[in-house]
Amino acid sequence: MDNHIQYIDLINQYLNKELSNAEVLAFKNKLKTDAEFNTIYQEHLIVLEGIKRTQLKAEIAFAKNSYIQLKWIKIIGLISVVALVSILAYNLLLKTETTPDLEHENQNLIETNIDSIPTIDKVETLKQIDSSKKKFVVIKKIETQIIDKERTNAYGGITVIYDTIIIKNLGYFTKSEFDLKFPKYKSLKPINDTVVINEKTAYKSGKIEEKSPIITNTETKVSTIQDIPNKSLISFYNSVKKQPEIKTINNEKETTITFKEGTVLTIPAKCFIDTNGKLARGNINIEVTEYYQLSDMLLANLTTMSDDKQLETGGMLFVKANKKGKELRLKSGNSIRYKFSSNNSKKIDMQLFLGEENKDRVNWTLDKQVEPTTTTTEVHEVRFVEEEIVEVPINIIEEVPVFPGCDTGTNTEKKQCFDKALSKLISKNFNTSLAEDLNLTGKHKIRASFKIDTNGEVVDIQARAANTELANEAIRVLKLIPKLKPGIQRGKTVIVPYWLPINFTVAGSTKNNPSLITVKDKTSFEKKFEAQLNNRDSVNSTSTNVITAKSVSRYAFYGSKLGWINCDRFIRSNTNAIKFKLKIKDANGADVKMVFKSYNSILPSKRNNDNYDFGTVAVNEEVILVAIKMIDDKLFLGVKNATTKQISELQFDYKEVSLDELKTELQKLNSNFD
Amino acid sequence: MSDQNILEFFKAGQRDKAFKHLYNLYPKIEKLILSKGGKKADASDVFQEALIILNRNLEKADFKLTASFYTYLYSVSRFVWKDMQNKFSTQELYDLKDNEVSHFHHVLEEKKYRFAENAFRELGERCQQLLQLFYLKRIPFKEIAVTMQFKSEKIAKNQKYKCLKKAKDIFHQNYQS
Numbered sequence: 030m031d032n033h034i035q036y037i038d039l040i041n042q043y044l045n046k047e048l049s050n051a052e053v054l055a056f057k058n059k060l061k062t063d064a065e066f067n068t069i070y071q072e073h074l075i076v077l078e079g080i081k082r083t084q085l086k087a088e089i090a091f092a093k094n095s096y097i098q099l100k101w102i103k104i105i106g107l108i109s110v111v112a113l114v115s116i117l118a119y120n121l122l123l124k125t126e127t128t129p130d131l132e133h134e135n136q137n138l139i140e141t142n143i144d145s146i147p148t149i150d151k152v153e154t155l156k157q158i159d160s161s162k163k164k165f166v167v168i169k170k171i172e173t174q175i176i177d178k179e180r181t182n183a184y185g186g187i188t189v190i191y192d193t194i195i196i197k198n199l200g201y202f203t204k205s206e207f208d209l210k211f212p213k214y215k216s217l218k219p220i221n222d223t224v225v226i227n228e229k230t231a232y233k234s235g236k237i238e239e240k241s242p243i244i245t246n247t248e249t250k251v252s253t254i255q256d257i258p259n260k261s262l263i264s265f266y267n268s269v270k271k272q273p274e275i276k277t278i279n280n281e282k283e284t285t286i287t288f289k290e291g292t293v294l295t296i297p298a299k300c301f302i303d304t305n306g307k308l309a310r311g312n313i314n315i316e317v318t319e320y321y322q323l324s325d326m327l328l329a330n331l332t333t334m335s336d337d338k339q340l341e342t343g344g345m346l347f348v349k350a351n352k353k354g355k356e357l358r359l360k361s362g363n364s365i366r367y368k369f370s371s372n373n374s375k376k377i378d379m380q381l382f383l384g385e386e387n388k389d390r391v392n393w394t395l396d397k398q399v400e401p402t403t404t405t406t407e408v409h410e411v412r413f414v415e416e417e418i419v420e421v422p423i424n425i426i427e428e429v430p431v432f433p434g435c436d437t438g439t440n441t442e443k444k445q446c447f448d449k450a451l452s453k454l455i456s457k458n459f460n461t462s463l464a465e466d467l468n469l470t471g472k473h474k475i476r477a478s479f480k481i482d483t484n485g486e487v488v489d490i491q492a493r494a495a496n497t498e499l500a501n502e503a504i505r506v507l508k509l510i511p512k513l514k515p516g517i518q519r520g521k522t523v524i525v526p527y528w529l530p531i532n533f534t535v536a537g538s539t540k541n542n543p544s545l546i547t548v549k550d551k552t553s554f555e556k557k558f559e560a561q562l563n564n565r566d567s568v569n570s571t572s573t574n575v576i577t578a579k580s581v582s583r584y585a586f587y588g589s590k591l592g593w594i595n596c597d598r599f600i601r602s603n604t605n606a607i608k609f610k611l612k613i614k615d616a617n618g619a620d621v622k623m624v625f626k627s628y629n630s631i632l633p634s635k636r637n638n639d640n641y642d643f644g645t646v647a648v649n650e651e652v653i654l655v656a657i658k659m660i661d662d663k664l665f666l667g668v669k670n671a672t673t674k675q676i677s678e679l680q681f682d683y684k685e686v687s688l689d690e691l692k693t694e695l696q697k698l699n700s701n702f703d
Numbered sequence: 704m705s706d707q708n709i710l711e712f713f714k715a716g717q718r719d720k721a722f723k724h725l726y727n728l729y730p731k732i733e734k735l736i737l738s739k740g741g742k743k744a745d746a747s748d749v750f751q752e753a754l755i756i757l758n759r760n761l762e763k764a765d766f767k768l769t770a771s772f773y774t775y776l777y778s779v780s781r782f783v784w785k786d787m788q789n790k791f792s793t794q795e796l797y798d799l800k801d802n803e804v805s806h807f808h809h810v811l812e813e814k815k816y817r818f819a820e821n822a823f824r825e826l827g828e829r830c831q832q833l834l835q836l837f838y839l840k841r842i843p844f845k846e847i848a849v850t851m852q853f854k855s856e857k858i859a860k861n862q863k864y865k866c867l868k869k870a871k872d873i874f875h876q877n878y879q880s
Contacts, residue, residue, distance in 0.1 A: 034864055045841070076870050077838055078759075079819025083831075084839050085718075085755050092722030093747070096729070 064546030164201040165219040266330040273316035290319040291370025300363035313352045320345040323702040324695035332633040335393045340597040341628040344369040364587040369596045381586040384593025420524045431514035475531040483522040485513040500548035609643040619658030626651040753779040782810040822874035830866035
């Protein structure tokens with residue numbers, strides 16, 4: 030500590046040029062030999078520069094102010110000059126007008142003087158009349174902010190807002206005409222023959238609020254309708270529940286996991302807490318059930334309804350987390366990124382819906398967690414790190430990195446060959462005369478480390494030595510390592526860190542020099558940076574070859590809740606809607622669902638004896654009606670193609686099926702969902 | 704006002720005058736930043752940064768302004784803005800001309816000083832004042848002790864050391880992360 034204070038004092042004296050010549054030399058020498066002192070000195074300089082910046086900023090701010098003042102003085106000066114000139118010109122004009130009068134009546138000076146006053150008055154009133162008749166331009170300026178809901182959702186809570194300004198030219202008006210037409214804006218005065226009407230409208234949500242199809246039914250007599258399928262069917266649906274896929278992750282760090290059907294979850298570190306609100310430490314289980322297939326949805330009794338509005342789905346998920354069987358929940362403020370798999374052309378306006386299990390079915394509601402109150406930011410680009418880069422030490426790696434010429438033998442042999450080749454390279458290239466130049470004697474050790482990246486290139490070279498020059502020389506030599514074959518772990522190229530000591534002895538006694546200095550190769554940072562850019566660019570340009578379209582087209586959302594999650598959009602229906610009700614023969618309490626052929630949507634039905642009510646649906650749509658019933662523990666399936674128009678009665682051909690048969694039959698329908 | 708005259712101001716240590724004249728270039732820089740999607744406030748920040756970078760390099764013994772002030776400030780401002788936006792494409796980095804590479808390095812170099820400045824600004828007001836008095840105004844501790852009401856010269860000195868240490872710690876923390 031005291032040492033440190035003295036150092037700082039010394040540095041201050043040096044910077045203030047208060048040292049004698051001899052002291053300056055000693056100081057410079059100390060910088061070269063004492064690594065710790067050097068670091069302190071460099072750091073001190075940086076902090077001083079930081080402090081200096083505050084002064085510079087103050088000076089610049091001052092300069093800016095005087096610049097702005099000067100600008101205004103210039104503008105005001107210009108205006109006053111213009112005003113002066115126009116006054117002069119006006120006076121001159123009046124003078125020329127009045128002079129003939131004066132000359133004409135110069136005999137009677139007093140009279141002319143009296144006369145001249147009313148003439149000026151006349152001119153003024155004339156001018157006034159003129160101005161009230163004069164027409165001016167009326168311009169309406171409408172400022173609107175539109176929230177892009179889709180992008181707002183996609184960016185997970187960062188509200189994306191477009192400012193639009195519409196300028197309308199409303200035409201030419203005289204003041205009286207204007208007052209008549211726009212009584213609200215009477216007080217506005219034309220400036221430069223222009224009146225600007227400002228209108229501001231607050232947030233408007235762009236293209237989301239869907240007008241629900243014309244619902245004309247006023248009768249809502251739910252009570253009489255028995256909409257619960259018989260109990261045995263519910264227990265049946267429960268018994269065939271799709272098994273979740275369970276993955277174990279570490280809650281301490283951010284993880285990205287991909288599930289069988291293509292869902293990708295990105296889970297931030299430390300976001301799960303137990304029911305007592307305590308952070309879950311260590312390994313936790315994430316359970317995800319994916320519903321992308323129509324058959325999976327039908328078997329899980331899933332439909333795509335948000336209250337009474339029909340949705341089109343892009344996939345549903347059921348997400349849960351537990352630690353040793355104890356349920357976990359998401360810490361508030363944290364959100365998981367859900368990427369839904371989708372193998373069809375990207376549909377726009379997909380939104381995140383959360384499901385609630387009520388009675389017998391899951392109802393979806395739009396996830397409203399994204400409120401337009403957060404800061405408005407335009408997001409230019411969102412970068413996602415798909416995979417963490419793994420480092421594997423050379424001693425345990427499955428396939429060691431290979432030095433050129435070392436590609437035969439076992440792993441151990443390859444590694445020995447590697448070590449040998451490396452020491453050969455160093456002894457051949459290391460400039461030992463450097464030691465003499467630096468007056469070094471005795472034994473010396475340089476501890477060097479580097480990493481072999483996934484391309485087989487040597488990066489992040491660091492060297493610790495008693496002296497900067499020695500460290501730099503070590504780095505120079507290590508940079509000569511040719512391109513290697515990268516190390517492989519589990520079939521994937523990984524980064525392999527490598528440490529090596531470089532020892533050499535120069536004649537003379539070994540001086541005890543405990544302070545070591547670390548030098549990092551700076552170019553590796555820039556290289557990395559460029560490589561990253563390269564990677565990104567190449568991914569962009571060659572994505573069609575490397576990555577299938579399927580893995581690219583995904584809907585991505587941030588969700589702050591677990592449970593039922595659905596990526597949907599409201600169905601835009603331009604066609605007419607009808608109430609679709611029909612009688613089904615031999616229904617026996619069957620559960621009937623309506624599957625749409627033109628979009629991924631499933632509607633439930635309400636049953637009253639044999640009468641089934643599907644609510645209001647778009648007219649003339651091709652649909653498939655799927656009926657499942659259970660009589661005495663026997664399963665029956667009926668499938669019927671239909672069109673949504675007035676139908677009074679339908680007859681299903683029921684087939685007795687086993688559970689497996691039911692599954693296969695339903696899977697046959699999958700092609701109706703894209 | 705020619706570049707030569709402005710340079711003279713810098714040499715004579717009349718930075719305020721030099722800055723004032725350089726501000727005449729501001730509208731052009733503002734136009735540049737606005738055209739790149741920035742706001743007016745951004746433009747002001749960028750220009751300020753460019754002036755600081757210019758000043759830093761003029762103070763270097765080995766620096767020679769090869770282009771006009773306008774060219775230099777324009778180029779540096781462009782990099783500063785890109786750096787703020789974190790938007791460099793590889794192609795751009797490849798296409799850099801020699802003098803542009805040096806400008807780019809100036810911008811990168813300035814970053815650590817900006818961190819140091821931020822660290823300094825995180826200090827308490829008294830600490831800031833103390834360090835500024837000593838390092839910028841070069842007022843001896845004896846006088847500092849009087850103006851800032853420290854009991855003795857030694858306490859002032861000790862306090863300054865503590866403040867400096869704190870600034871360094873904050874700097875380290877921020878710079879590393």
